[in-house]
Amino acid sequence: MQTSLLTFLLLLVLPGRKTANFTKSVVTLHPPWSRVLKNDLVTLRCEGPGASEDNSTLWFHNDTIIPVQIQDYNITADNITYSGEYQCQIGQLALSDPVRLEVFQDWLLLQTLKLVYMEGEPMVLRCHSWKNKVISKITFFQNDKGRKYSLHDSNFTINQVNYNDNGNYFCSANIGNRKHTSKVVNITVQGTPHPSTSTSSKIWYYILFYLVMGILFAMDTALYFILKTKVNSPKKNMRHLVTKWS
Structure with missing residues (x-):
């Protein structure tokens, strides 16, 4: 009966507490592993700016209130039902982001x-x-x-x-x-x-590409004029001979 009454009172207080401050509470794991084995000891700590050990704390497991009001919530994960998302709210801070704990056997x-x-x-x-x-x-x-x-x-x-x-x-x-x-x-x-190296490689690729294309264009242009000169030279010589004999 006392637990049910405590849960009811916490639900009444919760809406006001959640909007009191936009600074969020934070859940940390000790030890820091989010994946644990059955019977491991885990401490979930509720922290936040300006919070102290004297502040009352709300704990949630999969959106259900846990009937404890302590900053350090100690569990022995003797059952895989301890798996899930944990959140807390300390003092006048906002509700924390969820932290997931997974229990394996x-x-x-x-x-x-x-x-x-x-x-x-x-x-x-x-x-x-x-x-x-x-x-x-x-x-x-x-x-x-x-x-x-x-x-x-x-x-x-x-x-x-x-x-x-x-x-x-x-x-x-x-x-x-x-x-x-x-x-x-x-x-x-x-x-x-290595994003910087990748970008640098792309730049050098484009530089080399356009450099090669420029050289090929210059060679092609030079070859064109050389061939054009050679083709026109016999015509000029023939016209010169025709004019001379006529």
């Missing part, structure tokens, strides 16, 4: 900070095991080709991603004596590689 999981990167950004991948069991012989794959192998390092970092880093990623590792493989994750890198 598996031995291994490839974790990434996000699924879409801009060219030039760093990318960190992690091969994560259920209940943080010790893993070894870890291999990261991109489009079925090995990118990194390590006996114990479960992280794979690319300092600056480019278009060639697009593709499907997964990892494999040993847990004890058994080898396991994670599900595939599609990662997209937006932007074209």
Whole structure:
């Protein structure tokens, strides 16, 4: 009964709170992975400009109010129903953008900070095991080709991603004596590689094209006048001979 009453009161207060300030609240994940395994511990933190620990906080899961009013919302993802979109609203700030959390039931999981990167950004991948069991012989794959192998390092970092880093990623590792493989994750890198170089190449292509065309035109014109001179010369000689003998 108390929970239902709290939910009802929060719904009454919510409309006024949402319009009080256009500055949005922000949901952050700790650790920062949006893909987790069953039984992982996750803290969702509600933050924003001017907010403090004393501010009351509203939490939502898939647009349904969660009956807690704390800034740090701690969950143990012991069920895949924890998957979905989370939003929060702290103090007088506006409702946050949704942050998606996905819970998987598996031995291994490839974790990434996000699924879409801009060219030039760093990318960190992690091969994560259920209940943080010790893993070894870890291999990261991109489009079925090995990118990194390590006996114990479960992280794979690319300092600056480019278009060639697009593709499907997964990892494999040993847990004890058994080898396991994670599900595939599609990662997209937006932007074209080396735009300045590409533009410069196009400019030089046009310069060379018009230069070659100009040379060919000059050669063709010169050849035309040479041939015209040779053709006209016998005619002039013949007229000269005819005039002389006549």
